[in-house]
Amino acid sequence: MKVALLDELRAKNPIVFNVSNFVTVQDVANGINAIGASPIMSEEVAEADEMVGLAGAVCLNLGAVTSTQITQIRAVGQSANRQHRPLVIDPVAVGAVKYRMQMATGLLNDFHPDVIRGNAGEIAALAGVDWQAKGIDAGEGAGDIEAIAKACAQKLACVVILSGPTDVITDGTQAVKVKNGTSLFQVHVGSGDMLSSIVAAFCAVTDDYYEAAQTACLVFAATGQLVHDATPNLGAGTFIMKLLDALQTTTVADIEGIADFE
Ligand SMILES: Nc1ncnc2c1ncn2[C@@H]1O[C@H](COP(=O)(O)OP(=O)(O)O)[C@@H](O)[C@H]1O
Numbered sequence: 001m002k003v004a005l006l007d008e009l010r011a012k013n014p015i016v017f018n019v020s021n022f023v024t025v026q027d028v029a030n031g032i033n034a035i036g037a038s039p040i041m042s043e044e045v046a047e048a049d050e051m052v053g054l055a056g057a058v059c060l061n062l063g064a065v066t067s068t069q070i071t072q073i074r075a076v077g078q079s080a081n082r083q084h085r086p087l088v089i090d091p092v093a094v095g096a097v098k099y100r101m102q103m104a105t106g107l108l109n110d111f112h113p114d115v116i117r118g119n120a121g122e123i124a125a126l127a128g129v130d131w132q133a134k135g136i137d138a139g140e141g142a143g144d145i146e147a148i149a150k151a152c153a154q155k156l157a158c159v160v161i162l163s164g165p166t167d168v169i170t171d172g173t174q175a176v177k178v179k180n181g182t183s184l185f186q187v188h189v190g191s192g193d194m195l196s197s198i199v200a201a202f203c204a205v206t207d208d209y210y211e212a213a214q215t216a217c218l219v220f221a222a223t224g225q226l227v228h229d230a231t232p233n234l235g236a237g238t239f240i241m242k243l244l245d246a247l248q249t250t251t252v253a254d255i256e257g258i259a260d261f262e
């Protein structure tokens with residue numbers, strides 16, 4: 001685990017190109033900015049190649065995609081592969097909506113992601129494992145989350161992050177579990193989307209996307225935990241404000257001080 005990547009990210013201030021969903025786009029932009037990278041968003045297919053070209057990494061969020069937008073998302077994904085930019089996919093609710101699963105499967109045939117970040121319901125669905133996803137949330141399942149994440153990573157030949165109370169990060173063979181976090185993440189819609197885009201930001205500063213994924217999960221979850229620990233009885237509204245503040249100021253030493261992973 002290379003927590004010092006956080007300092008490299010802040011020094012390099014990489015551009016992260018996001019195709020976001022309309023629900024959480026502001027949180028995603030502000031989260032990237034606060035941690036020390038530079039967000040840019042677009043829904044226009046005509047500028048796909050240029051946007052990818054100026055970015056250090058690309059994050060495609062499939063949270064609220066229209067038929068028209070699929071063309072742009074495909075073009076961006078293919079351009080990222082062509083221009084060798086790290087590509088992160090957030091497959092929102094593929095475990096809950098059959099249409100989304102078909103759409104995501106189709107897109108994953110058209111381009112190759114470097115990292116997929118989803119909750120247990122989403123990663124289980126992509127792995128073909130039985131799980132009762134609940135809308136955008138993980139839902140309920142009995143399977144072993146490390147085995148599910150590894151199955152997904154092997155099937156799709158990429159790094160997989162299965163996030164939740166414990167985050168599992170795997171390259172299909174090895175796995176790391178990050179146990180930091182706070183249940184307050186669950187009362188803020190967009191926590192997962194923020195994490196996916198922050199994973200992309202870390203992928204922009206190293207060629208080792210497995211390591212980038214681990215560091216992103218630790219930094220994000222531990223920052224949330226520090227916010228929780230600093231203020232008792234935080235509510236959903238105050239949490240996101242304090243989380244953004246903390247993403248801006250939390251140091252490598254702060255993270256290392258509470259890091260809990262194996
Ligand atoms: N119960 C929990 N306790 C601690 N951290 C959590 C909990 N649930 C989610 N997280 C954290 O919230 C962030 C978003 O993950 P998750 O909730 O799984 O995504 P999504 O919003 O896509 O469902 C991750 O950093 C994860 O570690």
Ligand SMILES: Cc1ncsc1CCOP(=O)(O)O
Pocket residue numbers: 021023024063064092136188189190191192193194
């Ligand atoms: C509510 C909602 N509906 C479609 S996308 C979206 C946001 C999902 O955000 P997250 O997965 O980060 O909780």
Ligand SMILES: [Mg+2]
Pocket residue numbers: 092093118119136192193
């Ligand atoms: Mg999500």
